[in-house]
Amino acid sequence: MRSETYSRDRYHHGNLPEVLINEGSKVLAEKGVDGFSMREVARRAGVAVAAPSHHFGNAKGLLTAIAAQGFGKLATSMDLAASASRDCEDRVVAMCQAYRAMGMSDPGYAAIMFRVELVDESDQRFQEQSHRAFDLFAQALKQAASANVDAAQINYAAQTLWATMHGLVDLKMIKDQEAEELIRFAVRTLLAGIR
Amino acid sequence: MRSETYSRDRYHHGNLPEVLINEGSKVLAEKGVDGFSMREVARRAGVAVAAPSHHFGNAKGLLTAIAAQGFGKLATSMDLAASASRDCEDRVVAMCQAYRAMGMSDPGYAAIMFRVELVDESDQRFQEQSHRAFDLFAQALKQAASANVDAAQINYAAQTLWATMHGLVDLKMIKDQEAEELIRFAVRTLLAGIR
DNA sequence: TTAGTATCTGAACGATGATCAGATTGAGAT
DNA sequence: ATCTCAATCTGATCATCGTTCAGATACTAA
Numbered sequence: 453m454r455s456e457t458y459s460r461d462r463y464h465h466g467n468l469p470e471v472l473i474n475e476g477s478k479v480l481a482e483k484g485v486d487g488f489s490m491r492e493v494a495r496r497a498g499v500a501v502a503a504p505s506h507h508f509g510n511a512k513g514l515l516t517a518i519a520a521q522g523f524g525k526l527a528t529s530m531d532l533a534a535s536a537s538r539d540c541e542d543r544v545v546a547m548c549q550a551y552r553a554m555g556m557s558d559p560g561y562a563a564i565m566f567r568v569e570l571v572d573e574s575d576q577r578f579q580e581q582s583h584r585a586f587d588l589f590a591q592a593l594k595q596a597a598s599a600n601v602d603a604a605q606i607n608y609a610a611q612t613l614w615a616t617m618h619g620l621v622d623l624k625m626i627k628d629q630e631a632e633e634l635i636r637f638a639v640r641t642l643l644a645g646i647r
Numbered sequence: 648m649r650s651e652t653y654s655r656d657r658y659h660h661g662n663l664p665e666v667l668i669n670e671g672s673k674v675l676a677e678k679g680v681d682g683f684s685m686r687e688v689a690r691r692a693g694v695a696v697a698a699p700s701h702h703f704g705n706a707k708g709l710l711t712a713i714a715a716q717g718f719g720k721l722a723t724s725m726d727l728a729a730s731a732s733r734d735c736e737d738r739v740v741a742m743c744q745a746y747r748a749m750g751m752s753d754p755g756y757a758a759i760m761f762r763v764e765l766v767d768e769s770d771q772r773f774q775e776q777s778h779r780a781f782d783l784f785a786q787a788l789k790q791a792a793s794a795n796v797d798a799a800q801i802n803y804a805a806q807t808l809w810a811t812m813h814g815l816v817d818l819k820m821i822k823d824q825e826a827e828e829l830i831r832f833a834v835r836t837l838l839a840g841i842r
Numbered sequence: 843t844t845a846g847t848a849t850c851t852g853a854a855c856g857a858t859g860a861t862c863a864g865a866t867t868g869a870g871a872t
Numbered sequence: 873a874t875c876t877c878a879a880t881c882t883g884a885t886c887a888t889c890g891t892t893c894a895g896a897t898a899c900t901a902a
Contacts, residue, residue: 510860511860566817568817569679615811634803
């Protein structure tokens, strides 16, 4: 039994980037953003401290990769949640729940996904994944809105609700027992308001 | 001309805590949260590296003090903005504008006020000031809502709109040219939805 | 004036992110 | 099968960071 999380007999790791992202998200989940360090991630992956730099450039690069994968997970999760219901409003609510669930079940990803100052927002993969998640969200809202609501309003509504969910999760304003109620309130109120 | 920002001939600084908070917010404004360091703040204040610890315990303590003062500024700013108008909806919008303006004009404070993991939320002064700001906000929303809307709905609405503003600012979703429009959309939609 | 307390210094300690020359390995060309 | 080259990883180094602690300094109250 080696002390490293990942032991290996070969000089080359094989799939180091993937392992670094996974271990990085674990560190984030356990110690939070301020407890995160490249050295800790390297230790857990069983490689030298300088190894991660060759794949991600610097700490921000690794954090950005983690955040990008997080948005990918979020998009997939929202897609799945929405497909469980046929009612348009319910699907938007389900997506919001998926958004919130991300913060609960995957705290490692949630801890970094929206920390604007810690990720490289110009990173292509990051933009792809984050836009994918938001676009799914906006699309569902469009379907839930009345047909006579114009596109500009729909766009504003999508931005507003996305921001609302981010705020509720980021500020930890959603208590478990009233999560369903508060989220549905936000969705229903918005839809009623643009009707 | 000394190199320190604050030169002094006395051994005791006089009002070090206040200066540390001011210089700290400047560092945050210039270099962001990840560029912030206790040593840099101490350098600018012209004191030894260890001096800040005597007043704020550790880095989190100083950041918490900065955040608390930031919420105090926000509350004052919101109060001022709201008093400029007599229309209830306009006052809520004005408060939201003040919230946003905080992120533009005082980036040093805004950078830390909502970074939950970096401040000590149990700090008494922090709680006082942040609650003061939110309560002002909730009160204004209550006055803007119809009289027959029950208290629970008002409470939900206040939380929702507060979260929305936080999300819009934190995610930098408010473009300058459409700030007024987007904020008014969020306020009006919410008020219309709970009517 | 004196004693006591609050404030500040200066020098440590361990840990971190980043860098760079050099070692090791895998993959394609011959 | 061998060679060559690029990709990958190591190990050491550097400046910087937060925190701690004994001791120096200065304010305050008796």
